[in-house]
Amino acid sequence: MNGMMTSPLAGLPIFRMNGIGNEILVLDLRRAGLEVAPAEARAIARAPGLRFDQLMVLQTPRHAGANAFMRIYNTDGSLSAACGNGTRCVAYVLGRAGEGETLTLETDAGPVRTWRAGETRFAVDMGAPRLGWREIPLAEEAPDTRNVTLAPEIQGAPAAFSAVNMGNPHAVFFVDDPLSMDLATLGPQLEHHKLFPERANISFAKIITQDEILLRVWERGTGETRACGSAACATLVAAARSGLSAREARVRLPGGELVIAWGADDHVLMTGDVELEFETALEARYFAEPES
Numbered sequence: 001m002n003g004m005m006t007s008p009l010a011g012l013p014i015f016r017m018n019g020i021g022n023e024i025l026v027l028d029l030r031r032a033g034l035e036v037a038p039a040e041a042r043a044i045a046r047a048p049g050l051r052f053d054q055l056m057v058l059q060t061p062r063h064a065g066a067n068a069f070m071r072i073y074n075t076d077g078s079l080s081a082a083c084g085n086g087t088r089c090v091a092y093v094l095g096r097a098g099e100g101e102t103l104t105l106e107t108d109a110g111p112v113r114t115w116r117a118g119e120t121r122f123a124v125d126m127g128a129p130r131l132g133w134r135e136i137p138l139a140e141e142a143p144d145t146r147n148v149t150l151a152p153e154i155q156g157a158p159a160a161f162s163a164v165n166m167g168n169p170h171a172v173f174f175v176d177d178p179l180s181m182d183l184a185t186l187g188p189q190l191e192h193h194k195l196f197p198e199r200a201n202i203s204f205a206k207i208i209t210q211d212e213i214l215l216r217v218w219e220r221g222t223g224e225t226r227a228c229g230s231a232a233c234a235t236l237v238a239a240a241r242s243g244l245s246a247r248e249a250r251v252r253l254p255g256g257e258l259v260i261a262w263g264a265d266d267h268v269l270m271t272g273d274v275e276l277e278f279e280t281a282l283e284a285r286y287f288a289e290p291e292s
């Protein structure tokens with residue numbers, strides 16, 4: 001689809017939002033019955049003023065009782081089966097349109113429930129983490145995914161990490177100072193490390209207290225973002241499993257704060273603010289530019 005001249009998406013309304021700084025677009029295609037090709041997602045990511053970390057595309061639900069099926073695109077056009085901040089933004093958009101205060105949204109990783117928790121505050125039940133090495137997935141057997149050796153090593157990266165799947169793969173490195181980590185250099189190397197057959201989202205976390213964690217994230221398919229909800233969940237799970245934190249904590253990211261709670265039912269809940277920045281329409285010219 002290099003150099004598309006046109007797209008049936010041109011003219012459709014789109015919402016520009018953020019979930020504590022995680023840049024999200026919401027595109028509701030349920031009525032239009034259209035799909036988004038990876039090249040169209042990349043074209044939207046290049047559109048002036050529309051840049052996104054994730055594009056949440058809503059499609060007709062697969063099962064009765066669900067509000068929508070969500071296809072989640074990263075900036076590079078790849079798909080993710082989970083996006084916590086994007087899901088909370090979708091809850092805002094559909095709630096504002098009168099679809100209800102509690103919604104069920106389907107993803108490739110299963111249904112997620114999301115609900116309003118305040119004026120601009122939304123929560124999502126991200127489900128149970130998957131912790132077996134095959135489920136992450138890792139390319140090699142790791143008997144204890146709380147402490148996986150990074151082999152081969154990468155210069156400047158810690159020697160070991162915790163692995164968690166929250167519907168998408170995460171590697172969590174506990175470090176003394178996340179702010180001093182060279183994410184631009186380490187992020188791509190770690191995302192594409194041979195241990196991760198589906199690549200991975202990379203977190204650098206510092207435990208401040210039992211209930212406060214500082215976090216920076218390099219997202220698979222997107223790069224460094226100001227916040228990543230599923231990474232905050234993965235980090236809380238990794239920390240609690242290793243006795244480094246309580247099962248509920250505030251996770252501070254460059255864009256803001258999320259409250260993450262890993263319940264006795266094994267489900268991980270995330271709560272935080274969302275913001276509607278503007279509503280606009282996709283323009284035909286976005287799709288006319290050839291990819292460089």
Ligand SMILES: N[C@@H](CCC[C@H](N)C(=O)O)C(=O)O
Nearest residue numbers: 080083084085168228229230
């Ligand atoms: N920002 C999201 C997660 C985005 C998906 C990720 N880049 C992937 O490919 O798995 C969130 O808030 O969870």
